[in-house]
Amino acid sequence: xxxxxxxxxxxxxxxxxxxxxxxxxxxxxxxxxxxxxxxxxxxxxxxxxxxxxxxxxxxxxxxxxxx
Numbered sequence: 097x098x099x100x101x102x103x104x105x106x107x108x109x110x111x112x113x114x115x116x117x118x119x120x121x122x123x124x125x126x127x128x129x130x131x132x133x134x135x136x137x138x139x140x141x142x143x144x145x146x147x148x149x150x151x152x153x154x155x156x157x158x159x160x161x162x163x
Contacts, residue, residue: 113151
């Protein structure tokens with residue numbers, strides 16, 4: 097099965113990870129040519145943290161990778 101996701105924000109990328117974990121062929125499309133991290137902060141609530149952990153990216157996202 098194949099899926100196309102429009103938008104490489106946190107929702108689009110999270111969806112792509114989840115779909116790939118269940119074996120789907122996923123393509124993500126983003127209108128911007130590059131990702132820039134300038135002048136913005138991101139507050140992540142407890143539910144979002146648990147969702148990232150379910151996707152196995154929680155520790156990586158918060159700089160707590162197991163070494």
